[in-house]
Amino acid sequence: MCGRFAIHSPTDQIATRFGVVGQLPEFSPRYNAAPLQMLPVIRTHPETKERTLALLRWGLVPVWSKDSTGAARMINARAESVPDKPAFRSAFKKRRCLVPFDNFYEWKKLDAKTKQPYAIGTTSNEKPDAFAGLWEGWKDPSSDEWLHTFTIVTTEANEITNEVHDRMPVILPPTAWAAWLGEDEVGADELVALMRPYPADQTRLWPVHRDVGNVRNDRADLVEPINPA
Template identity: 85%
Template sequence: MTTRTTRLFAPDVKLCNGTRYNAAPLQMLPVIRSHPETKERTLSLLRWGLVPVWSKDAAGAARMINARAESVPDKPSFRSAFRKRRCLIPFDNFYEWRVEGKTKHPYAIGTTSNEKPDAFAGLWEGWKDPASDEWLHTFTIITTTANEVTAAVHDRMPVILPPSAWPAWLGEEEVGADDLVALMRPYPADQTRLWPVHRDVGNVRNDRPELIAPINPA
């Protein structure tokens, strides 16, 4: 997954600033977490681009909008969150770009699931600004190898978790690290759909329902 081109949108999730059809890194987006004691699920706005708790500043967040499934259990930036701060990012579809020579063509990708919205597997962190003592809560989306459908546009895809896996991922059920690793796999290709969309999705200032409409590829 190209970290600087991915867009997600969740038209079924009402945000404090309205419905989002072209979300982008460093924006505040809805994230589902589970309270470690009560197991109550909450929907909060967190900033896309993870800032590890040990960071000196938040400048590197743009480089951590995605985390590779292969390395999250052990990589210093993600291993603590993988153990204790897993989350879900609700979405309906997401955008990716296919590169052909010097030209990029945008596509929307979604699932055939009837249980909407879907959810990406993610990790979240709380970081305290040493200058202001204010807390910043951020998240990253975990990616894995592409399935046969998404491989037509990119070699990576987000980890999409079915509702049956949500309790384990959120920590509501006791599972081992190996069980969590097993969840971070490509979504079934026969339940994935892909269609070309307008180039306007390349500009994050464009944020309207028409962006997800299929078009005839140029």
Template identity: 70%
Template sequence: MCGRFAFHSPASLLVDRFAATIHGDAPAPRYNAAPMQTLPVVRFNPETKERRLSPLRWGLVPVWSKDPSGAAKMINARAEGVTERPAYRSAFKKRRCLVPFDAYYEWRKVDGAKIPHAIATDSNGPDAFAGLWEGWKDPASGEWLHTFTIITTEANDATRAIHDRMPVILPPDHWSA
């Protein structure tokens, strides 16, 4: 499970690393990115054939939702269910994204206390979580809300002692998928 992460790489490095253009304001560093915050996400625009770094809210709201109230429960999508679950199925086929990060946080329970751990790769980041995004139109105002979720999987050997799940971290040669 991924409930907090950090990205502190400068916007210029994000643009270079992801071969993306910035859509909106340049993202400010976040050392404690949290659910329901607006955060930078890399999406592919099929019309212009370019990657865009866009601000989206963390917590997926499916297009068919009546309201965005369930978004806080949809910050993560289990990889094992993204092709079958109605909330993720369409986004998995058509709206995949990259979520830039420099580290993520997990908490390990020890004697009733939660011990935080910052976990990073050795790539000198930023790196990318696999994500899904969705657009939801508010029926009352007609305004669009763009949201995302992070795909999670079973923990690898390096993190299993801390938590049983972890975000899917994509190597650069998989970003185009």
């Protein structure tokens, strides 16, 4: 799964990297982004076909949900089931997005009581990178207000990330962004083919401070490598 990540690249850098147009949201760096937070997401406008950047809440709420309380359970969507699972199949067809990130975190179990967190990222010199995501709009029946949410697609781990977890988020290279966003006409089989493990030789992993385990901690040194105890 992917339950914590960092996105600290400046908003204007995100916009330039992804070719975003229009007004940019105000967003402070997140070194420990967590579920149910408002985080930057790139989508393609259905009419203008331009890429936009907006803050959506992490944890997808399906359009047919009676309430939003189950969002924390929908922070990830398994690549193997998104084309058919009721919670995700509509978004997979029509509402795919990119979730910019600088690195993500996983925890390696050392013994019965201890886990060591690791940061994971790509070897690319251009940042941020992009998770494959799905987004949804849900209308609160009690207030008639719209809530826009997203989930991150996961797949099997590659040889590097498998050291700490058997799943990893789908990381899309720039060459796949247009297809995933629906800007290029591609079929379901081609989309499924994009949801594969990121190349191990382009993946890096390093131990970080255990303070990242507490969502209240959100500071720059959390992404810095340490010597694990």
